[in-house]
Amino acid sequence: MKIVISGGGTGGHIYPALALINEVKRREPNSKVLYIGTQAGLESNLVPKSHIPFKSVSITGFKRTVSVDNFMTIFRFLKATHQARRYIKEFKPDVVVGTGGYVCGPVVYAASSMHIPTLIHEQNVIPGLTNKFLSRYTDRIAVSFAGSSEYFPSEKTVLTGNPRATEVSLSDGRRGRASLKLPGGKKYILIVGGSQGARPINDAVLEMIPMMKDYPGYYFIYVTGDSHYATVMELIKGKTPSNLLVRPFIYNMPEVLAGIDLIVNRAGASFLAEITALGLPSILIPSPYVTNNHQEKNARWLESEGAASVILETELNGRKLMNEISSILSDRAREQAMRRASSSLGLPDAATKVYKELNAITKL
Structure with a gap:
């Protein structure tokens, strides 16, 4: 299996991604993984230390209030989607996974537009903005808590828990x-x-x-x-x-x-x-x-x-x-x-x- 995985900003998004990568490697030792994050997030330090190939895009999150900054965020989103599309085209993954953080937005969206299977994972009970946006485009939504299911389309939402739990x-x-x-x-x-x-x-x-x-x-x-x-x-x-x-x-x-x-x-x-x-x-x-x-x-x-x-x-x-x-x-x-x-x-x-x-x- 060839997987592109994206998750960034905080350890809460990154550690589940790393745990999932470990599970895939355990089951399929010859699998290949590419991690797409940002240079500003914690992932730029943690992922290379885990000897996982890493690429970055430039993206910021949306403000929750009306702001001029959001117009720049839209521009950065489109640019990051273009960057992600290029990485995905070069890597040719079987599936693309987003584990949260705004970096997942352009990566999963790009994969969906290229008709590559996608999955997003939601760690929190109340979903973040990025996963709410991506829920319209992704093939599967994995949630950590049963209480999250009501916020997503029921036909493609499944309760899995958080991959980090397996390691612990x-x-x-x-x-x-x-x-x-x-x-x-x-x-x-x-x-x-x-x-x-x-x-x-x-x-x-x-x-x-x-x-x-x-x-x-x-x-x-x-x-x-x-x-x-x-x-x-x-x-x-x-x-x-x-x-x-x-x-x-x-x-x-x-x-x-x-x-x-x-x-x-x-x-x-x-x-x-x-x-x-x-x-x-x-x-x-x-x-x-x-x-x-x-x-x-x-x-x-x-x-x-x-x-x-x-x-x-x-x-x-x-x-x-x-x-x-x-x-x-x-x-x-x-x-x-x-x-x-x-x-x-x-x-x-x-x-x-x-x-x-x-x-x-x-x-x-």
Whole structure:
């Protein structure tokens, strides 16, 4: 199989694409892949590091309000479509896949106009503008959550889950705990604010630290983000309780996730795919700074299904966060119910499902 895949801007669009590529390579070692992204997005760094051929187009996203910039975006879209058409014509793919971000717009649209089978993957509960636009042209729409289906044409929408979940579901939690040298016999709580960290979450954890000694049965793993680590370590110098481990970043996150009991984090789509694949209960603190408020909508979906508790950033403080952690972990019935709900939403075979859809549309 020859695949062109496009997804860009943030890790939430890129990591599912890389997971799908890994699945295709696992099943078809001789398959060929071309990744089309932008030079400005994270994909220009992550994709070449994964030894995947990479081409770029120049494109920006539309403003959600009437703006002169949108006229320039239309011009860039047409130019990027022309660039994508050239790459596709040279590569001759069997199928073209878009995993989100505005770069997918010209790539998938170009492929559709060339009558090449196309599939888009939506990670969020509420779809982004690009996927809403492409839904009219693509052959198949794969969604991560059942709640997304109502926004797309039913005849070509299929619930697959997020391919990132497949990689995480295979992780070994014992190795994750061993890598951090965690003591045995505890309830493990992982607190992280995304790859860059999040100051409001960090501030809440700093408030919590004096309280941690009152919970000897809990062990807290606190990931500050690289940019916040030095400041945090200076602030807690000489005050670190024995049941707290502070790290700037965790490189084997799937393994660590598989070895914990409760996660406190933002509500990015790929992250939610990971925790539901593992059946983890969560406390979600959605970022208010993302497009279309996607994270709160993602978080509220999990909360409505009983898999998560949501604390808005405007309501967040150390006491509230500690009380919610204790409320979940001290109530075995609630913790187990959240685990079951999370697991019921998880689709650990997501990469396989998307792969099967790719095969199906190439035979249409």
